[in-house]
Amino acid sequence: MKRSRRVRDHLLVGLTAMAVVVILGMLALILFDVVRGGLGRLSWRFLTAAPEQGMTEGGIFPAIYGTAIMTLLMTVAVMPVGVTTAVYLHEYAPPGSKLAALVRIAVNNLAGVPSIVFGLFGLGFLVQFVGGGMDRLFNGGELRWGQPALIWASLTLAVLTLPVVIVSTEEALRAVPKDHRMASLALGATKSQTLWRVVLPGALPGILTGAVLAVSRGAGEVAPILFTGAAYYLPDLPHGLSGQFMHLGYHIYVLATQSPDVDATLPLLYSTVLVLLMLTFTLNLTAVAIRARTRRRAGAAAH
């Protein structure tokens, strides 16, 4: 091989490697900065106390609580629907089904809808149409459900995370060997019995991965909850489903952009970012770990 050719090759390969270094470097920079800035104020009190003195003192417990309860409701709403949709696509739809193809296209496009449009949907459909309709029907027109609330924010995020759950579950179903289904059917089990007793238990780790990824995504999204339920400051924890709630991501947004005294709130802001980042990273790493474990197990079973 000519020497110049080799030099050129090394140079260009080095350049592509540089791209990886830069990307990883940015990630490291973000992590380093957030940890350095946020660790100082992080304490048990910070996690368990309410904000005090115009957000310059105290903690972020209501925001953590609000985020947790919202994602919990979201998960309860999205999992049955998402898993069933994946079951339809992978187990029940006849091969070459036009309807299944249409569902796939829809799910694919749903994943690409901007998060702020989900916010508009939550406001137009859930808050005003469903909530307003409930008020007219059950509440004599008095305003209770027809305003931004915990339940509407949770449901908005449930719609947003639907594709995450569907895609992960379908992948998990694909990983369950056909033989298991055949064996179950051959033993006289019906299709639904096979699904319930054989296929779903086999796919459980993958389904869990989907749930974890959905929670991670849902906990971090702010745009969809801007006008469907998040509030900047509430002295009390939300009362019931129709109350507004504080949220970590929204808290970061407001503290970063609308704080009257940026320098005074900056340490708290950093710590809040650190908490949110740790939360999403832990969730994502959990998903990676579950996936790696099932892959190892599947590999072991194949030998």
Place this chain on the structure above:
Amino acid sequence: MVSYTGLSPAVTITVEPARARKRQRREKLVSALVTLVGLSGIAAVVLIFVFVGKEALPLFTDAATHAEAGLDKMFWPQIVRAGKPAVFMWQPVSTVPKISMVPLFLGTLKITAVAMLLAVPFGVAAAVWVSEFAPRRLQEIIKPVIELLAGIPSVVLGFFALVVLATTLQDTLGFTYRLNAFLAGVGLALAITPVIFTVTEDALAAVPRSYREGSLALGATRLETALRVVLPAAAPGVLAAVVLGLGRAIGETMIVLMASGNAALVSPGIGDSARSLSATIAAEMGEVVVGSTHYRLLFFIGVELFLVTFVLNSVASAWVRRLMRRVSGAGVPQ
């Protein structure tokens, strides 16, 4: 009497007719229910389009609203002050509302262009290295780590751009304004680089090994193989990655809202403050009167974003399908 006969004539499972009928009915019911819930994806997309569209519709159907905010006012230069030339201006809250969407489109375009110019080279180059040159062990570490970057909430990236990058970039590049289109573009690039990387890497990995072996056997170097054989073969997938990144960039809200400065200017400079379509919705929806023309305009922006990303997504998935046809058509034994 229903009987199932297996391969061996000796094995015959019998089920009583009443129970069998009941079982069959239950199976049909389950199947119908699963199919019904399976339509949720379609229902979600349709509901989003219908209910976002419904709130914007009076702009075109209601005479008074239409007179106040017609398409000409949104997209054609308007005379705001007598004697002055016609301009594009977004000032929806004012005694005489100015509702030109041109500054918002321009802002979105500028920020997205910066983001794409950064994210595409980095994302694609990184994918090429990881897929074609990285040792296997490293490959298995780098991929999840970059996915971790994709998992950072956009509000955190917005915070990082606003608090850390803004000052650094202003000092090094000498911007007049701390928050500007370039900064928002850089923040956005952080969000979409992992998307472009992951989809490109998948596309490169889908190219059959035989392509590489053939090229290497003909005397090409590994780099020549990567750039002239693998990358062209994976081209539809790489294009899909770029289009998906573009869709994400256009729709992304929090980073832009926090880092762009949000001034709806008509200026070509990337050092100037800019306001994007998505950030406009986020910033203004909170204070708008429900049912007002301004409210409807914000929903109309939502419809525009929905349609643009819908088209981009459809293009991307069509290209992914083309890639899959292409590489599976090669007929390589697994």
